[in-house]
Amino acid sequence: MMNWGALREDDPQRYLSRPFEQPRNAFPAALMRDFAASGFDFVRLTLDVGPFIQLQGGDKQALEQKLLDNIGLFHELGLGVIVDCHPVEQVPLYSAQSILENLESPLFDQYTAMISRLASLLAGVRSGRVALELMNEPVVRDASHRTQVFVWGAAQLVLHDAARRAAADLPLLLTGADYGGVSGLDDLDPSPFLDSNTLFSFHYYLPLAFTHQGLDLGMEDAPAAPYVVDLPYPYDAVPPDELAARIDARIASDTALDASARAKARAHAHRILDGFLSDGWDRDLVQRDMDRVAGWADSNKIDRHRIVMGECGATGRNARFTGAEPVYRRRWLSDVTGLAQARGFGWSVWEINTPEFGIQRSDDPDRIDPEIATALGMSA
Structure with missing residues (x-):
């Protein structure tokens, strides 16, 4: 609704004066009614921060009103809202x-001033069901994990204090460094924030080879390829030879590849498969990670209900995209959200209605898939 703002054709570094008025930004009212009826209780609304920094004057006022109106739409459905400042790279x-x-x-x-302004706006929302997330998946370019921790630690303290000066009691969602995963949270020093109205977030997409199958992210630390789309969960639900044969068949059927490209694709795909099998992902490994987060909370004397798994998800399989097979996807979603909730954590699924990660029905885009809802423990 408010991400990937529309850009000017004559200058792709600048946003349109009304960047979120495209058809794809439309509020899917029927779907959201079904979403709320299925048992979900909040939405994490992601914001492209570019327009909130770049636009000025009346355009900025209209943008801020758009945000408040969207929050109001969710509140009318009984849903809380986490407003997530979500930098994207379309404008570097x-x-x-x-x-x-x-x-x-x-x-x-400028980013700090934006956080202060958003905090002030949200403090005026009297429902008591809105929170501000300071930054999605913070990452420092070309830096070690330790450097990521130091830099983001300093940055988050500045952003928290700016938001808190603008809104004394607004719930703020904080996260760890280095894309906001389990290790980032584990290395976060929460001591400056313990007496503040704060929640703590981590994201969970492990193993990436499973959760992002069907995608090619082009990143060494995010192993994925469009040919590796038959990985199961748990890892040993399908014999390894059968997995390898399926991958080879997909590559062989791609007529766009010449012999050299086919060999390169096969080598890449088998590296992903070998790593996936050697890691041995199953419920026990997911449980280990959830216990690690719980241990961090307990050791820092943080109530576990202040922990939110802010994103988790796996690609799906439908007419528009080939991701994980439904039975394995549902099993993964069930384990990850169930184990998180059993430890008192809140959780949010990425995402509602896209071909890749969406949880809507393939034959009725205005409905949540009831089998996924059941896997998530929802009332549907």
């Missing part, structure tokens, strides 16, 4: 890497 200037590159830069100052 407003990526997380650019924003965090220099904490003394004008850009970071």
